[in-house]
Amino acid sequence: MATLLLLGATAPALAGDPGGGLNAAAIGMFVGIVIVTLGITYWAARRAQSADQFYAAGGQISGFQNGIALAGDMISAGALLGLAGLICSSGFDGLIFAVGYATGLPFVVFLVAERLRKLGRYTVADVLATRLSETPIRIFTAVATLVIVMFYLIAQMVGAGQLIRLLFGLDYLYAQILVGALMICYVMFGGMVATTWVQIVKATLLLAAGVAIALLILARFGFDYDSLIAQAIAVHPKHAAMMMPQVYSGSVWQSISLGMTLMLGAAGLPHVLMRFFTVPDTRAARVSVFWAVMCQSGFFALIFVIGFGALAIIGGDPAYLDAKGAIRGGGNMATVHLSHALGGDTLMGLVSAVAFATILAVVAGLTLTGASAVSHDLYARIIGRGRATERSEIRASRLATVGLGIISVLLGIAFQTQNVAYMISLAYAVSCSSTLPLLILALYWSGLTTRGAIAGGVTGLVGATVLTVLGPPVWVKVLGNAAPIFPIDPPTIVTMPLAFLTAFVVSAMDRKSAPAAAMSPAT
Template sequence: MILHRPTARTALALTAALSTQPAWAAAGETSGVNLTAIGLFLAFVVLTLWITWQAAQRTKSADDFYAAGGSITGFQNGLAIAGDAMSAGAFLGLTALVFTSGFDGLIYAIGYTTGMPIVVFLLAERLRKLGRYTFTDVVCARLAEGPVRVFAACASLVVVAFYLIAQMVGAGQLIQLLFGLDYLYAEFVVGVLMICYVMFGGMVATTWVQIIKAGLLLAGATLIVLLVLAAFGFDFGALLARATAVHPKGAAILAPQASAKDPLSALSLGLALMLGTAGLPHILMRFFTVPDARAARVSVFWAATFMNYFYALVFVLGFGAMTLTAGDPAYIDAAGALRGGGNMAAIHLSHAVGGNAMMGFISAVAFATILAVVSGLTLAGASAVSHDLYAGVIRRGQLDERSEVRISRMATFVLGLIAIGLGIAFKGQNVAYMVSLAFAVACSSTFPVLLLALYWRGLTTAGAVAGGTVGLLSALGLTLLGPAVWVKVLGNPAPVFAMDPPTLVTLPLALVTCWLVSRLDRSAQGASDRARFEAQQAA
């Protein structure tokens, strides 16, 4: 790659961009508060609450609450799925990772985008044909319902918990930066709004907030990228040259570094990101919101298109933040860290290129991004409790829809409180990294069971539950013993298990356990499981 030196015009543009007043010292502020940003932020919150109120008028049944009555089109669902992917982990976390590490941050983006084609080729059509509300319905179509629902609900809740951490941390830092609130209070603000969205609006509200948010985020990110490139005369080489000049690691940021130091962890991360998408409960739920299997395929086409475009923008966002905010006391504190926390690179960049109005718009969209994803996650967790555990296992299907929705709303409230606690416990963690841990757990638990249930006639209930449980417990245990929790949260000097994430160990372990237990299963239930698969194939 040939790097060009910035031209005189580029230097002048860069100087002008850097001279933009910081968010807490610009016109229109009082006592350091960005009134423009807060106004746009509150306007967006009001809009999403109005959407929730409208959706509540349409949410009359369990089908409406869990799957929007199957009324979402393929294009709409594709945009909503892309909205799920363009979470705080993607927009805030990936930009921050590129800002900090350069090319290494893009490994996450590559993993996210390659995961979506896997979903369409392996799962989307079959999910829509066999399922009703959750992926567990699909597995139960050929395996014994009770044990499978217990396992699937537990796995879903663990995945949702890890994914929630990333969103809650990003939201807390954003509210803290904008309003000057203590991080603790910021977490409660996010949690209360999220509970309102899901309890009253269900999947209809969650989907439409995602659609609107995704469109605005794509438009806002595109505008920021154009302004960043304009500061360098639309010379991408000049942008990279400036980035290498200001970053302590110099030209090394343009090449992979972490993967060379720890290739096994890099391979494990890539495996988790590519295959984990196919095990995320809040993504899989979206295939039940469309009317048929064809719409499910169309959904994934549009989702992959929007996601690839967005992650291409993240590359410029990260390097743009590196060049336009690094070293500026408006955005960097005395210790050299980003003001407001390590995940705020994209927010500071929006101010650097567009002032208060752009920062307010991007902050509002970023917050809506977090709320929409958190709402989808909470709905997936609540459905695991109400539909899979309570209605399917405890009441054995003998539960009317009104009671099931009521239980789901109660579960939403409890999950909201749990999300607040997790956000407080994991304060300061990079949100893209925390998302990768959710992918790792999903890749080792729900994904292998779902894949084998759809494609291997030999899978039995005993094999699925044993393999999924082994994958879940090993992924959870090794994650707790790894750098993410053992060192960064619990404060120990070194991890017990160094591979991060542990997918390279836990996914094969889950698959082998599923295969071995199923092959050894000679029970009547095992024979019934194999026969049901043959019947499904014949149909």
């Protein structure tokens, strides 16, 4: 899971790319992307006056449009850089991650999408509150949402800050402030309309960049994929052994846990689930997932070509290797070096700009999700007890956006020198162990009680956090201990069943002690 997003650890290597110095092409494309996205925000601001428009784009996003935006939530610069780098360095292990991500979205539509669209309005808590006591369930869901959002935001902010610093030569502090300001602008003024269209632009650019790089790679080998793979095997130190599992071949339980996390994590991510409130009906929700799966699967198919292409083309080129023969800046810089090898500064500039556009889009979606949890679930429904006006609720959301932006900038600065990729895996593990069990039980089991839901959710949330800290991502890689206390990374194989079991046991005890009360929606 640590390869899901490694921008924070790898961005500095851009300064060492062939050509050196500032990349004029990258700067020009970066400025162009910022201008386009600010234009989208200006246009969207005139349509985001009501709460329905601000939170859910008025439910007027088409299935196709929402599908592209949903794909944008699922494919990122972490995939373009991190997954391609993993395939380049480890071969088959990278394919495991790519296939796992590609199979995640169908679980979303099979498990929750249609029922979510029928029951929800703006947030995941709206769905749970239809069956459970509103106050405790909204408080817990808001907390879980903010935890997941912040883990994502830290990694995104560090990556974006490093990228801007390298493109413009800005001090890291000012780079963080610039990213935070853009993020606040998109969400505060444009709401879900702007966030959706920024995501559509980003997904289109990312797919186009992936297609361009893959075609250039295949052209080098006469569009013969077998020749590409043969060259990659010849260059890799392990040769044909790279086509077999490496890291996850020795632990069955860790492999199962990883598969559970990759395939089920998306079904519990609040910023992904919010997308189903932007379409007009359940049919559009199904269409959204169809197009999202098509785009996502196509992108990960391109990643196979890009990863092996990087190994075949730059794996033996001294211009892109350090003194030890490894790719300069680490394996996750393989795509950037590859783009330079294929198209010089222009293509490398395009890849850098697209990576930044990707970060902006993801950050905007995450910020809107966190702000919605604060303004809608906590302020309007708990503090205001449903009596808050739409104007005051939108004002609260905008204030929450500013607050989240400031916190994100501060955390991005605090974690500047840390490899924060493990936080993405923790976000997936938390979603599998907290929001997903509650959604599944609330949608499919009539026996769930409020106390059972809270007990199961808290168990999963705390368990996923604690076991990740005690596991290899933090205990060994961050804290520097020799061996982890808990060996499985991610801990989903333990924490997700534990959350389900706790919710079931506590709910059963509630129903046994007070059957009449347990049948009421307020239980």
